[in-house]
Amino acid sequence: MRTTARLFTGTALAVAAIGAFAAPAAYADNEWNNQSNQSNQGHESLEIFPSSASPGETVTVNTLACGKHGHGVGDANSLGAGEFPLSPSTHKEVVVGQFRVPEHVKAGSYWISVACDNGKTARGDLTVKHRSPSGHVQTGVGGSIGPDTAQVTAGAAVLAAAAVGGVWLLRRRASGAQGH
Amino acid sequence: MSNRSKGWGIAAAACVGLWLVHNGSENVTPPVPSAAQAFAAGPSVHTDAAADPLPPSPPVRLRIPETDVDAPMMRLGLAADGALDVPPAGNRNMAGWYGDGTTPGAKGTAIVAGHVDNADGPAVFYTLGALKKGHRIEVDRADGRTAVFTVDAIEVYDNKDFPSRKVYDEAGRAEIRVITCGGGFSKKNGYQGNVVAFGHLIGVR
Numbered sequence: 001m002r003t004t005a006r007l008f009t010g011t012a013l014a015v016a017a018i019g020a021f022a023a024p025a026a027y028a029d030n031e032w033n034n035q036s037n038q039s040n041q042g043h044e045s046l047e048i049f050p051s052s053a054s055p056g057e058t059v060t061v062n063t064l065a066c067g068k069h070g071h072g073v074g075d076a077n078s079l080g081a082g083e084f085p086l087s088p089s090t091h092k093e094v095v096v097g098q099f100r101v102p103e104h105v106k107a108g109s110y111w112i113s114v115a116c117d118n119g120k121t122a123r124g125d126l127t128v129k130h131r132s133p134s135g136h137v138q139t140g141v142g143g144s145i146g147p148d149t150a151q152v153t154a155g156a157a158v159l160a161a162a163a164v165g166g167v168w169l170l171r172r173r174a175s176g177a178q179g180h
Numbered sequence: 181m182s183n184r185s186k187g188w189g190i191a192a193a194a195c196v197g198l199w200l201v202h203n204g205s206e207n208v209t210p211p212v213p214s215a216a217q218a219f220a221a222g223p224s225v226h227t228d229a230a231a232d233p234l235p236p237s238p239p240v241r242l243r244i245p246e247t248d249v250d251a252p253m254m255r256l257g258l259a260a261d262g263a264l265d266v267p268p269a270g271n272r273n274m275a276g277w278y279g280d281g282t283t284p285g286a287k288g289t290a291i292v293a294g295h296v297d298n299a300d301g302p303a304v305f306y307t308l309g310a311l312k313k314g315h316r317i318e319v320d321r322a323d324g325r326t327a328v329f330t331v332d333a334i335e336v337y338d339n340k341d342f343p344s345r346k347v348y349d350e351a352g353r354a355e356i357r358v359i360t361c362g363g364g365f366s367k368k369n370g371y372q373g374n375v376v377a378f379g380h381l382i383g384v385r
Contacts, residue, residue: 107288108237130281135263138263139361152297154197155204159197166190
């Protein structure tokens with residue numbers, strides 16, 4: 001059930017990512033681009049969906065940097081995912097590419113960069129976070145539950161000793177009575 | 181000693197023996213934490229300040245001096261349903277940690293699990309429910325350092341109502357969770373809950 005839910009979430013994110021291409025207004029937002037470029041130092045901005053992903057998840061990146069009908073090569077070596085191609089999407093001004101977050105990447109922040117055929121570069125930040133476990137753990141079968149055998153054994157031993165002592169006492173009494 | 185007093189002594193011994201046999205025949209269950217150890221009862225009288233988190237490094241051994249726990253640690257993954265895997269049931273002295281999560285001592289929430297028992301008897305975290313606030317949990321790490329945690333609370337959760345986010349969500353400081361089975365037990369359904377010890381890093385050796 002949960003796996004299905006996760007797959008569905010992943011699909012929903014991918015659909016959302018594709019849906020974003022149909023909204024070029026978002027890219028034309030100069031204020032947003034300027035802010036992004038300030039920390040990007042010469043790189044154009046790279047959109048990353050989802051911006052926070054878990055190992056095994058597929059990440060989609062897209063940028064306007066490569067221009068109309070452009071192509072580019074993405075670099076996800078920072079997290080060991082190698083290089084990946086970017087090609088024009090259904091919305092022609094945007095190039096899009098995908099890579100998979102490797103299974104054994106540590107949680108943290110990773111730069112993803114794109115080198116366009118037109119010489120421009122784009123860069124963005126991917127946060128890798130690990131899935132948390134969910135639900136309780138199965139860490140017992142009840143094998144520790146039962147009688148305290150050590151105590152029962154000790155009790156039996158004490159009882160046996162008392163019985164031996166009792167017999168000895170009775171016999172001593174009996175022989176003592178004979179003596180008088 | 182007179183025969184009479186010897187007789188009384190033997191009778192007393194017989195009573196003790198009977199009591200031992202009777203008491204020992206009742207089922208012994210793993211210790212259950214008292215309400216005073218829950219978060220709801222408030223913080224412990226003496227709460228140590230949080231220490232600065234360490235860089236990540238895998239854990240190798242876990243110790244709880246108060247209850248004589250001293251066990252090697254293995255990496256655990258997630259089962260298909262998202263639940264944390266557990267160490268092999270055959271090994272009674274093995275603790276595990278969620279290998280894709282925070283390492284003990286690093287910033288975040290390190291998750292540790294181990295068996296309360298297996299088919300043969302008590303296992304590594306049989307005594308977890310006997311811990312109290314302020315007790316220490318020590319984790320030796322691959323980098324040679326030992327992360328020392330203090331216990332903030334011991335809680336018991338029903339399996340049907342397990343608060344995943346409270347237990348597993350990443351903390352803003354270095355924290356640890358130690359989880360095992362507990363709560364009620366029924367022959368049909370096994371353990372009905374989990375005992376969870378919550379702790380935070382207070383020092384490094």
